[in-house]
Amino acid sequence: MRWPLIIRLLVLALLIAFLVSPESFAFLLRPLIKNGQPAIYDRGSLWSLTLSHLAITFAATTMATIVALSLAILVTRPFGAEFLPLSRSLANIGQTFPPVAVLALAVPILGFGNAPTLMALFLYGLLPIFENSLTGLTTVPPAITMAARGMGMTGMQRLTRVELPLALPVILGGVRLSTVISLATATIGSTVAARTLGEIIIAGLAASNTAFVMQGGLIVTALAVLIYDGLSALERFFVACTRT
Amino acid sequence: MIEIDQITKTYGNSAVVDRVTMKVEPHTIAAIVGTSGSGKTTLLRMINRLVEPTTGTIRIDGEDTRTVPAYELRRRIGYAIQGHGLFPHRTVGQNIGTVPKLLGWDKARIARRVDELLDLFQLEPGQYHDRMPSELSGGQQQRIGVARALAAEPNILLMDEPFGALDPIIRAQAQQNLIDIQKHFGTTIVLVTHDMEEAIRLGDRIAVMDEGKILQYATPQEIIARPTTGFVDELIGTGERPFRLLSLASIREAVEPGEAKGTPISADATLRDGLAELLWSGRAALPVEDGGQRIGRVTLTELNRRAARPQ
Numbered sequence: 001m002r003w004p005l006i007i008r009l010l011v012l013a014l015l016i017a018f019l020v021s022p023e024s025f026a027f028l029l030r031p032l033i034k035n036g037q038p039a040i041y042d043r044g045s046l047w048s049l050t051l052s053h054l055a056i057t058f059a060a061t062t063m064a065t066i067v068a069l070s071l072a073i074l075v076t077r078p079f080g081a082e083f084l085p086l087s088r089s090l091a092n093i094g095q096t097f098p099p100v101a102v103l104a105l106a107v108p109i110l111g112f113g114n115a116p117t118l119m120a121l122f123l124y125g126l127l128p129i130f131e132n133s134l135t136g137l138t139t140v141p142p143a144i145t146m147a148a149r150g151m152g153m154t155g156m157q158r159l160t161r162v163e164l165p166l167a168l169p170v171i172l173g174g175v176r177l178s179t180v181i182s183l184a185t186a187t188i189g190s191t192v193a194a195r196t197l198g199e200i201i202i203a204g205l206a207a208s209n210t211a212f213v214m215q216g217g218l219i220v221t222a223l224a225v226l227i228y229d230g231l232s233a234l235e236r237f238f239v240a241c242t243r244t
Numbered sequence: 245m246i247e248i249d250q251i252t253k254t255y256g257n258s259a260v261v262d263r264v265t266m267k268v269e270p271h272t273i274a275a276i277v278g279t280s281g282s283g284k285t286t287l288l289r290m291i292n293r294l295v296e297p298t299t300g301t302i303r304i305d306g307e308d309t310r311t312v313p314a315y316e317l318r319r320r321i322g323y324a325i326q327g328h329g330l331f332p333h334r335t336v337g338q339n340i341g342t343v344p345k346l347l348g349w350d351k352a353r354i355a356r357r358v359d360e361l362l363d364l365f366q367l368e369p370g371q372y373h374d375r376m377p378s379e380l381s382g383g384q385q386q387r388i389g390v391a392r393a394l395a396a397e398p399n400i401l402l403m404d405e406p407f408g409a410l411d412p413i414i415r416a417q418a419q420q421n422l423i424d425i426q427k428h429f430g431t432t433i434v435l436v437t438h439d440m441e442e443a444i445r446l447g448d449r450i451a452v453m454d455e456g457k458i459l460q461y462a463t464p465q466e467i468i469a470r471p472t473t474g475f476v477d478e479l480i481g482t483g484e485r486p487f488r489l490l491s492l493a494s495i496r497e498a499v500e501p502g503e504a505k506g507t508p509i510s511a512d513a514t515l516r517d518g519l520a521e522l523l524w525s526g527r528a529a530l531p532v533e534d535g536g537q538r539i540g541r542v543t544l545t546e547l548n549r550r551a552a553r554p555q
């Protein structure tokens with residue numbers, strides 16, 4: 001077995017152990033607290049906060065993937081070709097928009113809670129996936145698409161049997177990027193009362209409790225690293241299937 | 245039979261293919277030769293409607309190609325291109341089986357056909373069926389590309405510079421392979437190339453194209469002996485004419501009774517090979533062998549006579 005894998009499994013084991021029984025790790029965080037503050041977040045279960053955090057992230061990323069990929073497919077078809085340059089520049093401009101701003105703008109429309117966070121994560125997650133799907137779909141070698149047409153594949157058959165499989169690794173790269181951004185950005189969602197791990201960090205900041213800030217931050221970091229690695233492995237697997 | 249009738253393709257104001265009319269007889273190879281930008285690839289792609297003609301009609305066995313949907317037409321016509329265009333995410337077997345699968349053949353029939361073609365192209369089915377295209381050499385990939393084009397037993401095969409990416413030795417083998425396959429299946433082939441040598445070697449008839457027009461459409465003998473324009477002459481290369489003419493016939497046709505000394509030559513070799521051997525070995529005549537039997541000789545005088553411009 002290789003070292004990187006062992007380290008990842010160790011991180012995963014530690015994360016689960018901490019979530020199941022945070023009290024057993026209290027001694028590590030105790031040096032960070034002052035005058036009798038609690039070392040472990042006590043206003044909600046870490047498990048349920050983590051699950052809620054992940055649920056919001058995955059819901060937003062799944063929606064973003066569906067919408068972004070559909071759009072990318074549309075603008076790369078012959079009938080949508082005239083929208084290709086426009087959508088490309090929109091995607092590029094959108095990327096420069098900070099997620100906090102999207103969140104701030106969503107609250108007046110959707111109110112407080114999970115909804116504006118979901119909205120902000122969804123909107124912000126669209127762009128990397130759209131950009132990568134476009135790149136993937138427009139860089140299939142011309143000889144291959146010409147051969148596919150020449151053999152009598154219909155437009156749909158070319159898309160599902162040739163273009164999407166060949167673009168898949170690049171599309172997955174976009175999904176990975178989007179997931180990790182969402183995972184980190186979801187913590188900000190707690191400022192508008194979404195149930196995410198950001199709650200712990202904000203509570204820690206409000207009460208000058210460094211132990212809270214630390215545990216919230218570490219859980220999000222561990223999740224981000226593990227998910228990023230998992231999706232990278234998936235991507236490598238698909239690259240291996242489609243090597244040219 | 246392919247009948248191309250007054251076909252024109254214009255982009256903007258310029259005609260890429262300009263009122264081209266030609267007929268390709270069944271079971272023959274037609275080679276379209278021209279420089280890049282001559283419109284030869286566009287002409288080829290109009291046959292299977294990868295490019296839609298602006299005006300004119302193309303008939304296959306008397307039927308206008310526009311009477312069926314383009315994708316159905318293309319499934320009936322083999323198509324092989326330069327750089328093979330194999331699907332990198334599919335195995336060799338899946339690549340070859342592409343069109344049969346589109347046509348809804350059952351699995352067993354596809355598998356039989358794939359193995360038959362691999363055999364025909366000298367690739368051991370058990371060894372190559374499940375490989376990925378990236379694991380093959382350039383020559384093998386090219387053969388798979390042609391095998392894939394022939395998979396659904398098409399009567400017509402279109403080839404766009406199919407051997408362009410191969411080195412000279414592999415190319416010569418691939419060309420011979422194509423001639424054998426064409427004899428085996430009796431496929432009608434339209435082949436686009438920029439290489440006159442290749443056109444003369446493969447074509448039963450050669451169409452010389454320039455600026456969207458066909459300058460001459462004739463047998464290789466006719467093209468070499470009586471080029472209609474200076475451009476055709478230039479493509480053939482004036483210094484190459486006698487040798488190209490000799491390369492069209494086999495020794496068998498020039499054999500005469502009599503004896504000669506030294507290493508014999510096969511009756512299936514071309515007259516050009518014969519001439520080269522005569523000059524190199526400094527002999528005036530070569531013994532000719534056919535299947536191990538001496539059948540006569542071929543002389544320098546006879547080759548001289550045959551290399552002269554036909555009257």
